[in-house]
Amino acid sequence: MGWEAAFVVLAVGTFLLAFPHAFVWRPRPPGEDGTPVVRPGPGSRGRAVAAVAVTSLWAFSVYSLYTFLSVFLHADGRASAVTWLLVAYGVGAVVGGQVGGRFADRAGAVRVSAAALALTAVLEVGVALACPVTWALACALGLFACAGYAFFPAQQRHLVDLFPERSTTVLSWNNSALFVGLSLAGAVGGQVVHTVGYPALLYIGAAVAAAAFLLACGRPARAHRQEVSA
Template identity: 75%
Template sequence: MQSPRGEPAVDTVPGLSAGPVVLAWLTQFLVGTDLFVVAPLLPHIAASFAVSVAGTGLLVTAFSVAYVVASPFAGWISDRWDRAWVLVVALVLFSAANVGTALAPGFGVLLVARVVAGLAAAGTGPTVYALVSTRARPQVRAQVLAVVGSGLLTALWVGAPAGSLLGRYVGWRAAFVILAAGTFLLAFPHAFVWRARPAPAAAAAPERSRRPGTGVAVFAVAVTTLWAFSVYSLYTFLALALHSGGRATTVPWLLVAYGIGAVVGGQVGGRCADRADPVRVTRSALALTAALEAVVALVFPLTGALAAALALFALAAYAFFPAQQRHLVDMFPERATALLSWNNSALFVGLSLAGAVGGQIVHVLGYPALLYIGAAVAVPACLVARGRPARPRGEAERP
């Protein structure tokens, strides 16, 4: 059975080969590198346009706001049109925005280019996740999502530093040219590898009246906002706190420990979600996130213990995300891209709140106090996370 767009129905998918998964991983890595590389390049950009470093921070804000606003709309379009072509158009637009970033003659044009990049990015990540999740076998859906999501996490601790080095030695404009070329080249294989393939017939979808409503969806993705605030309140100000404490030399390898923990955590969370109820995995991850964030606050003065605590915290925290994605896709298979788009928007909202509120807390109370508050926020997220509404007695569970 096929969907109205001609794509295989969720329960009839024969599975994914390595090629599409690698392609999806590379896409997430390059788009993630573009997102994370801006911060270390801000001093170079500020010097080029004679603006303050604080002023260049608008570039990050503009990208994030554009992404949050556009993501639900992009998901709505993707669920009603061919997802592969939506992804191709988004990648071409993203590449053009990076060319505009590299060639911008003034700061105003640069700001507009970053807004366009944010709009285009909103159509890439959720669409990639939806294409992968709806074609992966249900038994390994969360694991495949975790593998693809690790591209974004790898960009956090590999792609961004590499881009920073490029900015230092060949100029910040060249870094964006390279990213533009990479995303443009990726658009071509995406146009072919996701073409609909014949699939065996499957049982009819459940009646519309039995599907969870929009209120359930909003409630589900709100958990991601709380999770993101908890996680990124720790990450955003970690380097600043270490610099202020005279431990600047420890920043690179502590971030590597964090990054490795995050990548491993995503894989663990994916495997567990495929073998157990995804909501149980999200609740367990949130509970561990709260506990370990408090541990990080306690051992913050001890560098060795801090490295171990950061790795464990990241492992627990990032186990949440693939389980949450699988949970959303399982609940709303016909609206998979839209729900994953909402989820990504919720992530950016939590991240933005962590940056805005966290800075004030660090200034007034100090970094450890922010960690205790972040841990406290993860607790209600754990309590409100809930699964699929109960089924009538005797109704069979879908495979």
């Protein structure tokens, strides 16, 4: 059907989803549920920037691998393997998102997000080492995606815990931070792949994930409530 058909399907699906969203999500004024309204304390903006910076680093690590995977496979003469390798990646991502959210509720968002980043760094190296063997690459991609996408729901939960007084705003920043990292992954990754090859990009991505892990380990788990209004 051609690649254009995929965008038509996405457009139709998004249009149809607009209708239930208009009825399911209702605005709730602050404090309506009995939760006290908290005013942001001093230094809150800087803490928010530092918190969402972890998302940009994570996105660079994950999407540098994902963006150029099919390019690498086509250049390596394995174009026929692209579809099912992406399926393995997608299944891992779905499982990781579910596991990350559940564990964040039970074990704490900071612990889960830090563990996910550490595993992402290790498994990205594993993907680089598994590149020559297709079946090993499929296994590595599934595990990598599971670890990588476990981070995002835990990060969202952490941001809500850390900034309960303006969680919607900070979650919007977090989504913007994701696209900053994704854009950098494409811009930097293209140059790296062209110059030194795809596996080298994965080692860079693993180093960036390790940096995100170190940054995440220094974060507080909860908000420091400064002032509560009646």
